[in-house]
Amino acid sequence: MRIAATFEADLVSDEDLPDWFLELYARANLPFNAWPFWRQWVVSVAAMMGFQLWLPLRMMGMPPPAAEVTGPTHS
Numbered sequence: 001m002r003i004a005a006t007f008e009a010d011l012v013s014d015e016d017l018p019d020w021f022l023e024l025y026a027r028a029n030l031p032f033n034a035w036p037f038w039r040q041w042v043v044s045v046a047a048m049m050g051f052q053l054w055l056p057l058r059m060m061g062m063p064p065p066a067a068e069v070t071g072p073t074h075s
Helices: 019-028 030-048
Strands: none
16 A cells, blocks of 8 residues: 655744755654654554554654755854
8 A cells, every 4th residue: 555645834934944954954853743643644544544554653764965955153
């Protein structure tokens, strides 16, 4: 069985956020924030199709850091 979906997440801030921060957030933090919603959706869709599916409560692991994502340097 393969279930695919696209989710959209909005990061709201009173300040302009630099591109390097948005890229880092998207790779490192966003997957952990979105996981509970993804998990609930996948389990619900599978149940509607008659499948009993179990996914971990927490997302395990972390995406590898991207070499091209760099923030400001401090001297």
